[in-house]
Each structure stands twice: as C-alpha cells, then as structure tokens.
Amino acid sequence: AQSVTQLDSHVSVSEGTPVLLRCNYSSSYSPSLFWYVQHPNKGLQLLLKYTSAATLVKGINGFEAEFKKSETSFHLTKPSAHMSDAAEYFCVVSESGGTSYGKLTFGQGTILTVHP
C-alpha cells in the first residue's frame, strides 16, 4: 500500500524568498514520486518526477525536489518565489511493483500564497 502526507496545508512566502513544501510518503515497493501544480480553475501540471535515477530532481519553473529514502521524504523547493508560483501543489506517489497500472496516490495538497 502507498500513501502520501503533505505536512502543510498552507504555506505563505514573500516574493523573492525560498519556498519549501514538505512531503512524506509510504510505499511497499520502490516508489516513483511526482509533484504536480494546479492553478485556479486549471488542470494539474507535472512539475517534476523521481523514478529511481538521481535523487535530486530538477523540474520546470526553477523547482527541484530531493528524494531521501532514509527519511521517506520528497520535499519541493525553489530558491526564490515568484508571484506566478501561487497555486496548489500536490505530492504524488506511484509504486513500481505489483499491478499498480500507474495508479497515483495524491497528497491532500499545499496551497502556496506569495506576497508582494
């Protein structure tokens, strides 16, 4: 079984300051991990993915995430927030084993607010 916990439901930062969105996961098999972003009234857009290659993953729009197996974490970071980063972010896990058929399990989401 797999699960995802996003530790903060809301994060608020000032423009130009670093962003940290926290995610912990649980998985019976080797997981693939993703971060998706959802802007208001829009669908989900893939930011980045980890699939057992390099543990530090770079994504679009300056975001990156580090896979830490010992901590079962996959936190999302960005050095400097931009107003356009304001959105809801979802951490997602998918198991590599079993018959998952690419089943994605979503966290509850973190709403990022960026202040001028």
Next chain:
Amino acid sequence: ETGVTQTPRHLVMGMTNKKSLKCEQHLGHNAMYWYKQSAKKPLELMFVYSLEERVENNSVPSRFSPECPNSSHLFLHLHTLQPEDSALYLCASSLAPGPAAAFFGQGTRLTVV
C-alpha cells in the same frame, strides 16, 4: 496545454438527467484514468483503463459508468447523480504498464442540482 482535452469544461445537471463527460488524448498513451477532485479531499482515483480494458474500479457507485472505445478516448456516463457528486472530474493518461507520469486534462466542473 498537456495534450489531454476534456469536454465540457462546466456542466450543471439535475438528479434525473443523463449526461456524459468526454476525454481525448493523442499522446500515444495506453492508459487512461478518471479522477474526482472534491473540496477539501485528496484526488480520488475512480477508474483505470489500460489498453482499452478496465483494470481498476475503485469502489465507484454504478451511477458512474466509464467507457473506453479506443486508446484515445474515454467517457464517463452519468445518471441519477446526487448533489454530493458535484466535483471537478479530471481525466489523465500515461504510458502503460507501470507507474509513469500522468498528463491531466483541465477537468470538467460538475454541479448536480
């Protein structure tokens, strides 16, 4: 633009109506999914199709009926819905088999009155 298109974008229907949601992808993906996104809840997987065969039905009520006529199209037929079924319904596709990044459509905002 992710390559996954959903229509309609918005739908209001009565509890006795029958309507269908449509999803289309031309990414060459073999797996397609329906997800439900309700307020204050994580996304819920409803159905998974792999190579046009339904491989997962996540305990979804029978008033939701999926159809996958080919690998590019996915439908969700709705009948006798309840107000609590109001939500954003998201379609996604991915390469199959196994876990892979899914590409999502923009969703259909469904309101049941």
